[in-house]
Amino acid sequence: MDAILMQVLTLQAGIASLLAFILGVCLCIVVHQMIARTRKRTIEEDLQRQIDGAKREAENIIKSAQIEAAAEAIKKKEQFTAEANQIRAELRENEMRLSKREDALDRQTDLLQKQEQALKKQEQDVERRFRNTELKDKQLSVLIAQQKNQLLKITAMDIEEARQLLLKRLEDECEHEMSSLIQRKVEEAQELADVKSREVLSTAIQRYAAEQTCEVTVSTVDIPNDDMKGRIIGREGRNIRAFEKATGVDVIVDDTPGMVVVSGFNPVRREVARLSMERLIQDGRIHPSRIEELVAQTRNDVNAKVLQIGKDAAVETNVRGLPNKIISLLGALAYRTSYGQNVLRHSVEVAFLSQVMADELGLDGSIARRAGLLHDIGKAIDHDVEGSHPVIGTNYLKRFSESPIILNAVAGHHGDIPPDNPYTPLVAAADAISASRPGARRETLERYIKRLEKLEEIATGFKGVETAYAIQAGREIRVIANADQVDDEAAMKVARDIAKKVEDEMTYPGEIQITLLREVRCIEYAR
Template identity: 70%
Template sequence: MEILAVTTGHVILASVAGLVAGGAVIFAALKLSQKAKLSNAEQELQLKIDEANRQAESIVKAAKLDAAEEVIKKKEELTAEMNQVQAQLRDKDNRLTKREDTLDRETEQLRKQENQLKESEKELQRKESNLEAKNKELSSMLAQQKNQLLKISGMNVEEARDLLLKRLEDECEHEMSQLIERKVEEAQEDVEQKSREIISTAIQRYAAEQTCEVTVSMVDIPSDEMKGRVIGREGRNIRAFEKATGVDVIVDDTPGVIIVSGFNPLRREVARQSMAKLIQDGRIHPTRIEEVVEQTQKELNQKVLQLGKAAATEVDVRGLPNKLLAMLGSLNYRTSYGQNVLRHSVEVAFLAQVMAEELGLDGSIARRAGLLHDIGKAMDRETEGGHPAIGTNYLKRFNESSVILNAVEAHHGDIPANNPYTPLIAAADAVSASRPGARRETLERYIKRLEKLEEIGNSFQGVENCYAIQAGREVRVIVDSNKIIDDNAMKMARDIAKKIEDEMTYPGEIKVTLLREVRCVEYAR
């Protein structure tokens, strides 16, 4: 047991000693390892320091290079700017030099002109002196020739004066004819278009003989007591009626009638029918007047639409919208020199169709253009301008073709025609308007107007024959070529036209054509 205990103790001591020795060895190994790491770290740090120094040196060198390049660049920019400024200064200097040269030349030129003017003044003074001397000489020569002529011809002073005045009058008339012809040509070149518009507008809007007839309507009344009821207390009824209808009501001493006056035919028709209804009903006061006028307006609008549809059906024109048909139907209450414009439009449509088909054109296009050619007359009293332009602008809203638009706008020659249908519409319009009786002119008055035209033409000296043609729209005057020379022909034509204007009343315009012909006949035997 003791031996076992001793042995166990030795083993323990040996183990402890081994552990201590192992720990010492491990510690020594750790110490060496730590020293080795410190040595490596110091080497790496030194390498990094060296690398950092090298990078710093390269950065410094790059910075120095960049700075040097920037300095060079700035120097180049400053040099370029200085060169530009110097170039501008040289340009300014050159311009100033040129301006000074120009001023010098102008000054020299002005000096030369001044000298020329002085020379011209001297020359004019010399010429003036010469002219005075020549005038005195000419006056003395004329006096001598006058005395000699009086002695040779045996005429006294009065006879010689009359002869000279006659010769002077002939010369003046000759020069006046040339001047008139020249001025007329110049005026026609400049104002033909404008004058056509003015004349066309005036013709369409004014007709002296029919003014009373087409601007008033008569309404029959049963008694004079009804006139008082129409007027109302202190005139309130008549004022309310005029305000509601937009027309003038004339109540005078004429028995049995009241006059409704206004330039708008539709308003006048509404007023006439409303007044007739009020008189028949007997209840006349402002409220009732407004009700009746409103009801009549609706009824007339329906009637106008039906008239437009009937006219379109009559001429077989399809696809017209109701607004356009209503405007077309309102032409039934519009007259031009007494001629119903709706019936005139229907006539033009048929005439244009016949002419178009004779020429191999489309008759339906001609009918459509003829029916719509005067549509502007339905609104020319409320819109500024001539009815061709008004109608064209209105039809553009309904996308009518360019052929129809040109036919409507150009049928009075306001603009050039650009298709073959436009001249046909103009011709059909003239035929429908100029035929005897179309514009409420009796055959007797028509013949008298033609006779008056020929009488005026024959009243001028030198006229051989005069003929009124084209339903009185043109006068052909044939003159004696031995009595009327070419220079006087223009003046005579103008005098004839002026006399027709002063002595006659007629629709539209009358063309005066003066013919002077020289025929030289000889025989070779």
């Protein structure tokens, strides 16, 4: 019984468990379905909200697009209206312009018609005059024939003789008129040339400013004491003889304290000798072998310095393509002076003045600058070669195939040969400007006074000259002539004769102006 009871209880417990499981499963299914329905409803609500939002956003976009489209349409309409108004205005202007042109064409047509009528009248007048002219020509031919016959009867000449007489008279008249015309044109050209030349020269002088100080080559050597003179002379004069032989200069050792004079015609040799003497004195070893060694070393140094000076001058003037030999001669001009004026600085100054004047005249400034720099190149070797420095310089430059323009400018800058190009007169003018400007050249007071006295003496030596005054530092002579002895025509001849005599008998830089004055002074006293 108990066992059956236990089985029954067990069976009941199993059935209860099964029922509970089934109920649990059913409950889970029910809960799951409820959750699914709730989620579905939530999803549907979210979806509905998104659809409603999308609809509202679409409506907003459509409204914005409609508003923008309406605004764009209004803007396009306004633009179209403005363009239409502009086109209408242009059309009105074109219509007005065409109307004016039509009016102008109508006026021109009327004017042309009037001119055509006037031309017809003129043609008729010309035809009438032509007929009258033909009639008068016939009448004149008859009259001329009658006059010819009458003249032939009176003069007993034939036609050929009369023709020759008329041609001769006509030739004389034409020659007189031609001479007058030529003289007038020459005077006008001379006046224009004077004005233009003054402008060019003044512009060149104003644009180029050069130093007024003039360096002179120093030919003296300072010595520390007079005992050094004996060492320079050496035993029986061997040192001084060796020095003079090595340098080619003369050494003067006199009683002048504290100095030795170096004398030589070649400025470069003199500079070599001066530097060699200074180095010997500083070195203290003075004997023939040391002298020869030191002089050779100094000569090389001076040649290098001369070459560098020439290169600096070429660079300063921007003259290119010069050989080293010509550049060395340019450097040697730095040790050469003319009336106290350094020849190299003078050449550089002439180069710049020539360029300025060439630029003013529309010529090539580089050619003028090259000719101006090389115009005095012959002065670097005129102590070693016979002839004037223009000829020497020209012959030397020919070796280096310089252009004919440069050669003519070098040879003719002092008027030795006629110029064959416009650059030669420019170089000559620049040379005169550089040499004659105030402060360019110097001379001693004694020579200066003698030159002024010589000028006054030459001027007063002519008949009819009462007195003469040298003014403007000797660049002008003011001559006072006796009006009773010298008339207007003779005054020009006297002035020219004075200028000619000054040119022949004196040496001077630049030019000298002769101004001759003659006047009649009538003096009375009222008492």
